[in-house]
Amino acid sequence: MDELLNYLIVILMTTGVIFGGKxxxxxxxxxTPRLDLKELEEERAQYLQENFDKAxxxxxxxxxxxYNLPDRELSKQIRQMQRTAKNLLNHxxxxxxxxxxxxxxxxxxxxxxxxxxxxxxxxEETQLSTERVQELKSRMKKTLAALDAAYQDQFEHVLNDQxxxxxxxxxxxxxxxxxxxxxxxxxxxxAVDEQGNVRIDTDLLDQPIKSEPPRxxxxxxxxxxxxxxxxxxxxxxxxFPEEDRPQIVQTKLIQSALSIFLxxxxxxxxxxxxxxxxxxxxxLSWTTLPMWISLVEGIRYLFMPVEDFYDQYVxxxxxx
Numbered sequence: 001m002d003e004l005l006n007y008l009i010v011i012l013m014t015t016g017v018i019f020g021g022k023x024x025x026x027x028x029x030x031x032t033p034r035l036d037l038k039e040l041e042e043e044r045a046q047y048l049q050e051n052f053d054k055a056x057x058x059x060x061x062x063x064x065x066x067y068n069l070p071d072r073e074l075s076k077q078i079r080q081m082q083r084t085a086k087n088l089l090n091h092x093x094x095x096x097x098x099x100x101x102x103x104x105x106x107x108x109x110x111x112x113x114x115x116x117x118x119x120x121x122x123x124e125e126t127q128l129s130t131e132r133v134q135e136l137k138s139r140m141k142k143t144l145a146a147l148d149a150a151y152q153d154q155f156e157h158v159l160n161d162q163x164x165x166x167x168x169x170x171x172x173x174x175x176x177x178x179x180x181x182x183x184x185x186x187x188x189x190x191a192v193d194e195q196g197n198v199r200i201d202t203d204l205l206d207q208p209i210k211s212e213p214p215r216x217x218x219x220x221x222x223x224x225x226x227x228x229x230x231x232x233x234x235x236x237x238x239x240f241p242e243e244d245r246p247q248i249v250q251t252k253l254i255q256s257a258l259s260i261f262l263x264x265x266x267x268x269x270x271x272x273x274x275x276x277x278x279x280x281x282x283x284l285s286w287t288t289l290p291m292w293i294s295l296v297e298g299i300r301y302l303f304m305p306v307e308d309f310y311d312q313y314v315x316x317x318x319x320x
Contacts, residue, residue, distance in 0.1 A: 047100075048096055048097075048099045048100065051099050051100075051103070051106050051107075052089075052092060052093070052096070052099055054106060054107075054111075055089060055092070055102075055105070055106045055110060056089065058106075058110045058111060058113075058114050059082070059085055059086070059089060059110070061114055062078055062081070062082060062085075062110075062113060062114060062117065063082055065078065065117050065121070066078035066079050066082060069117075069121070070124070071120075071124070073141065074117075074120065074141055074144070077141065077144050077145050077148075078117065078144065080148055081113065081144065081147055081148045081151060084148055084151040084152055084155065085105075085110065085151055087155065088102065088105065088151065088154065088155045088158065091155070091158065091159075092158070098158050101157060101158045101160075102154055102157075102158050104154055104157075105150075105151065105154035105155075109147055109150050109151060109154065110151075112147075113144060113147055116140050116143060116144060117144070119140070120137060120140050123136065123137060245306060248306055248309065248310050248314055249306060251309075251313075251314065252301060252302075252304070252306065252309045253302075254271065255268055255271055255272065255301050255313070256268075256298045256299075256301035256302040257298070258271050258298075259294045259295070259297045259298030259301060260294070260295055260298035260299070260302075261298075263281070263290065263291065263293070263294020263295060263297065263298060264281065264285045264290045264291040264294060265281060265282050265285050265290075266278030266279065266280070266281030266282045266285075266290070266294075268294060268297065268298070268301075269281055272313060281294070
């Protein structure tokens, strides 16, 4: 009896292993594979962030180089490129999924622009004026001038799907209007009519003017020209975004107050990040010399134009 019971147990166990193994095999064969999307998204996000950070770093370097180059012709070319690059980077910031589409702009065009400008600056430092050096510098300028068209081409490539979508929607609308016998009116915006008035798009009159928030990572503006100096570039921008003026004025007032009331101890120098000067003021605080110097500095800060204060104290601190 015991032998029969053992025999039945072995048969049941064998049957269970066979059918259980077959069930597992069928499950593995027919199941839908599931990817680890969370890890994939994190890696993609890191990849996009690294590429965007590189693009911003190259942009900022070229921006500063454009202000500091003694060659005004090359400086103007760089600023022209920067306008297109800034618009593209603004768009990528708002649409990070499209950063991968701008890989040629980030990894090639803008990267090569930085290298060419660095090589140009190195040649300028040598002060060589041989025929070969002059020819090489001329070729560098021509290449940089052509890069603006390459930037625009990349921007259009990034917007390709949006352009196609808008074109398709416009085509459908035009066909619908044509089927209903409606012909769109052509309005030449900017044209002068018989009375000498300039025509404008009246549909835009009731729309509020939209302004973008101030940029946080792009150094904007140009150095303000000195009094009496004639600018070679009439299209120069203000030294800083107008939206930043309240913050700059606040910094100016704080720095002035620290200089007037706590200048003997070097408080305004510590606030500016000039630690060594602040320590010297503090060590000499037992004399009256730091007090009188800081008082004059505080009054100077208080009555200094905002543009000059930005150039001398805010911009320099950003570049450090």
